[in-house]
Amino acid sequence: MSILALKEDRPTPKCVYNFRVYISAAVAAFCAVMIGYDSAFIGGTLALQSFKNEFDWAKYTTDEADLISENIVSVYQAGAFFGAFFAYAAGHYLGRKKGLQIFSGVFILGAGLMLGTNGKRGLGLLYAGRVLAGIGVGGASNLTPIYISELAPPAIRGRLVGLYEMGWQIGGVVGFWINYAVSETMPESHEQWIIPFAIQLIPAGLMFIGLFFIKESPRWLFTRGQRAKGLQNLCWIRKLSQDDMYMLEEVSAIDAASEHQHATVGLGFWQPFQALWHDSKVSYRFFLGCSLFFWQNTSGINAINYYSPTVFKSIGVTGTNTSLLTTGVFGVVKAIVTIIWLFFLIDNLGRRNLLMYGAFGGAICLYYVGAYIAIADPANHPSASGQLSSGGISAMAFFYLWTIFYTPSWNGTPWVYNSEMFPQNVRTLGQAFAAASNWLFNFLVARFTAQMFTAMGYGVYLFFASLMILSIVFVFFLLPETKGIPLESMDRLFSKELAPRNAHAVVMMELRSDEESFRRNVEGSGIGLDKDEFGEKSAHVEAV
Template sequence: MSILSMVEDRPTPKEVYNWRIYLLAAVASCTSCMIGYDSAFIGTTLSLTSFKDEFHWSSMSSATQSLVSANIVSCYQAGAFFGAFFAYPIGHFWGRRWGLMASALIFILGAGLMLGANGQRGLGLIYAGRVLAGLGVGAGSNITPIYISELSPPAIRGRLVGVYELGWQIGGLVGFWINYGVDQTMAPSHKQWLIPFAVQLIPSGLLIFGIFLIRESPRWLFLRGRREEAIKNLTWIRQIPEDHIYMIEEIGAIDQTLEHQRSTIGLGFWKPFKAVWTNKKILYRLFLGSMLFFWQNGSGINAINYYSPTVFKSIGLTGTSASLLTTGIFGVVKTVVTILWILYLIDRLGRRNLLLFGALGGSICMWILGAYIKVADPTNNPTDHLSGGGVAAIFFFYLWTAFYTPSWNGTPWVINSEMFDPNVRSLAQACAAGSNWLWNFLISRFTPQMFDAMDYGVYFFFASLMLLSIPFVFFLIPETKGIPLENMDPLFETKPIWRAHAKVLAQLHEDEEHFRRDLEESGFKKSGVEQVEDMAKV
């Protein structure tokens, strides 16, 4: 089987897998380029001599330096936490498309403020800009996975939501290397550290341009009662006519789900809030989604993203250039493995298996890294070159990256974008994104202090959390690959969890046969739209 072949939930015309659907995912994923770049460049920019000199780093104590670094980094996550919830009313009333536009505009305002900072004005503009940029990316982290999952055919939904993760890694790759480039090619100056801040404007500008090339989510349009526009957009995305049996089935499933939601939760702005607190099934899935991001951040990834120079210094690397180069290679490894994850792993091995294997392999690597630092103590025994043990430690760090990236890095976003009903999906994604930024904030805020107080114990801490995530996933998270969004309720209700996927797929195939038989017996005497409306009534 080829790397691009599909694992389909039902017979699907080849026209469905067309360039338009990838364009929509790519444009929306400019938000994750913004996130990835911002999370990667800031830690290495703070390590540049030109930045330290301009803001009088040498006059601060070690504890003050750690505190200022943590504040600059973490105010971005604080803004993102609130941005994730701020996006809910925008996404509900104005749609996914204009929600993405709002995300880009707020981010541009924040990035512009940061460019006004200098030694005389102090760090205030950087703090304010980081908060606004965080609001923008927080909103984007809510809306983008929802938008992509709502327009995706089930067979490639994981891959398309994975494009969001790829955008994150591409942004991060540029962010990791930009500071190595300016460090190697420019003398220390105000301009040297300002360039990495200015590059933030590129992905947000691309998103604004791309908004005019994409269509609104058909499922959101159905939810808002704009049926004709929804069908028009869906036929444009799928590139097949509305009376095609595939379209009849898809529109019928959407109608059936919305009717179920109308009779249970209700279709309104406040109804999902009531459902969250009164419907135990939804509350339970919100808990699962939040915990996935707890385990994700508990792996240590954001400690590495934001404070990579500190991490590599703890392993034994000395010198700004060496640290920046090693960080850049870290970005390359993440990006390459993410491409493999999108093209092959996420829709082949599935979400559940990736989380299990990634946690086990990543935990082993972290235990080895912590043990090396405990024995070698490179911080108190500095050398002008890496020892054999140091080289091995770097190898296991990159091996940890290879385990973590195709598992916990993007898979929680995929699962959270899939497992909620249409009418609560926007609010649920806001809660999921908010929980990600909350755990992200806590890790980034206290990482410098953790390294000061715990040293090698930081690696044992992250290794333990990765190990504890294994029973959580095995007993509580079902496999969601290939399951239509409208069939997530039966998936999560089927027990035991580790067999739910196979049971639900078997039931789907049985229902598919009955549906097609009924359509064939009817002889397709009505138009496509009339047939869809009849099926919705049933």
């Protein structure tokens, strides 16, 4: 399987896969670096003795300390839940690019507030800052996948939206190792625990600046009546003239989809809500989108991300620094596997197969880890040498194997799927519901995980493994494959007449037939785009 093996819906000029589309996607995906960094650093930072000393942790009971930790972690997800819905209005009226600028600015404000936290002032600024930062990443988590999917050529759409997941893992690796670095190299002090909070400003600032240098989504511009600007941006992103056959086909498809949306759903702010209520095809896709994030979050990933020291302690890893080191290795494994997913799997093996294979393999691994803890009880029977036993080593191996199964399947694929399956004028609202459902389930996991480990012990692993098995049934019967399907053809894919497991093959065959007919008609009639209609500036690609 080659990195260059692309599944194209029609003959595509090689210049379409150019650096502009990759750079634009990478800038937008920087919001995921902020999210991944938070998920990795926050649990480890709260576990630092310097943080506990400054806020007099010893005065709390175990239950009280768990509650405060859960609140600090979970208010971020609560803010993100509302931010995902705020992004619908921003994306509809202001566009994808300006919306991302606003939410990255909100995140910067929140991260700045956190830096004012100290023992004297208490935790108030930390709570407020994390709520604002959550709103920022919640809004960006809505708009980023949409923006990338709307500018991506179909053959590499999964790869480009996958940059969002790659950013998440890069942030995670940095977060894990920053915690380890400050714990190993710095004395216990205010600076030791505040530095990880300050580093959040770096990816947020880079994203905010980078957004000034990329183009607005052409498809959003078309829906807002800014046709000339939309065509100009599309020509710049594709590096093609508007007279190129590929451009003729793409603009024709956008026009047809826009006309269909105008005649059915409508192009106003409230029409997508009406479609959600009255159109069963739309509401069904909303259900699928939200359900995907239910299954993602009940796989156990965020319990492990936010409370990794607790997870490794349950397997038998002892010592704060050793736990942080083990967590850092976990982050590196996820990042490496994400690169493989990004370039080799998502646009080749496809979304549907990845979700099913990953769930099955991941469930087997978690069953093993849970069974080991149930039998060996390493927390109450530690090794005399202080090192992991052979059984503990095997449990760690299966835990990392679970990471290898989970990361290229449920970690990023739901984001890709949601970014592409909705019709154009419903896409922002659909992604808002999907992203909000992710943050809602994320919040519930972050809020109650510590208590789950206390109450259920090894049962937590068996619980998550069983839900992963159930997710296979959901995917097999309800999700059609979306790889290589143009955004404007998603309605065909989700047609009630097609069984999900066969829909992809049928639609791809129809698309090839339609493409041949379109080319024959254009070549036979000499039809082209009227340059006067779009303006001279959009006639050719801008100079680099």
